[in-house]
Amino acid sequence: MTKTISLTPIGYVRSSRTDPIDDNWDSVESWIELDPALFQADACQGLDAFSHIEVVYYFHRVEDPEIVQGARHPRGRSDWPKVGIFAQRAKGRPNRLGVTAAKLVGVEGLSIVVHGLDAIDGTPVLDIKPCMRSFLPRGEVIEPTWATELMQNYW
Amino acid sequence: MTKTISLTPIGYVRSSRTDPIDDNWDSVESWIELDPALFQADACQGLDAFSHIEVVYYFHRVEDPEIVQGARHPRGRSDWPKVGIFAQRAKGRPNRLGVTAAKLVGVEGLSIVVHGLDAIDGTPVLDIKPCMRSFLPRGEVIEPTWATELMQNYW
Numbered sequence: 584m585t586k587t588i589s590l591t592p593i594g595y596v597r598s599s600r601t602d603p604i605d606d607n608w609d610s611v612e613s614w615i616e617l618d619p620a621l622f623q624a625d626a627c628q629g630l631d632a633f634s635h636i637e638v639v640y641y642f643h644r645v646e647d648p649e650i651v652q653g654a655r656h657p658r659g660r661s662d663w664p665k666v667g668i669f670a671q672r673a674k675g676r677p678n679r680l681g682v683t684a685a686k687l688v689g690v691e692g693l694s695i696v697v698h699g700l701d702a703i704d705g706t707p708v709l710d711i712k713p714c715m716r717s718f719l720p721r722g723e724v725i726e727p728t729w730a731t732e733l734m735q736n737y738w
Numbered sequence: 739m740t741k742t743i744s745l746t747p748i749g750y751v752r753s754s755r756t757d758p759i760d761d762n763w764d765s766v767e768s769w770i771e772l773d774p775a776l777f778q779a780d781a782c783q784g785l786d787a788f789s790h791i792e793v794v795y796y797f798h799r800v801e802d803p804e805i806v807q808g809a810r811h812p813r814g815r816s817d818w819p820k821v822g823i824f825a826q827r828a829k830g831r832p833n834r835l836g837v838t839a840a841k842l843v844g845v846e847g848l849s850i851v852v853h854g855l856d857a858i859d860g861t862p863v864l865d866i867k868p869c870m871r872s873f874l875p876r877g878e879v880i881e882p883t884w885a886t887e888l889m890q891n892y893w
Contacts (some may be wrong), residue, residue: 633882722789
């Protein structure tokens, strides 16, 4: 059943941050340049009516040996529980996919300026979706203590 | 710059809904079966400490001609504005990626029971991430009227 799925980057992240660092992503200015060879000029028409976008991207700098198929301590912190790779958002994950809701600053044609995107310069972008209120988690979002602690300085 | 990225499904959706229908997804019971050939038994360890998971999946039933590279009326409704494919969450999109926050009902090994996953039976799953409070959109989520109207009966 595990046949391969081939995706084509829709564009790339341009960012002042060129190296993966765990924290302080809100200090980063970045934008997404969609590939004009792939899309019509109106592919982002009306996007600016939304306050946030969901960016699906590819952790292109992660090497095969870094990918975890089982469990690990988040950030190698043994004071945090060992949890499965699908119970954390670490980049060393199967398929190397990142998903982040970023604040939309502006759209100009196929160029999208965002705030708070945790992706480095050159990151391939696979999809952009508008954040809709109905697509937020329905009901209270509960998380374990380690997750709250890990995210303390992330943004 | 547009080199292809190859992904392998981590598992598949098992659902009572076998055909793509736009609305009433909350009436659907479903679970995700991760591929035991790819992952260790503890790949989901600790996931049950979260109330919701983010599921990244592939709209495998969408044919090439259905994919929009520019703008269209959401659901073909001419009373709604014509917006770019990246300003809507329609399945006929480049790379066919879906991202949904579903309520986590339970985890048993590599089998994950969810509520409110808008994916049909047999859908390839590409990633699962825990919903963390800090990864929700920061600040008020603003959306246009058409989006609120479109989502009225979705769940």
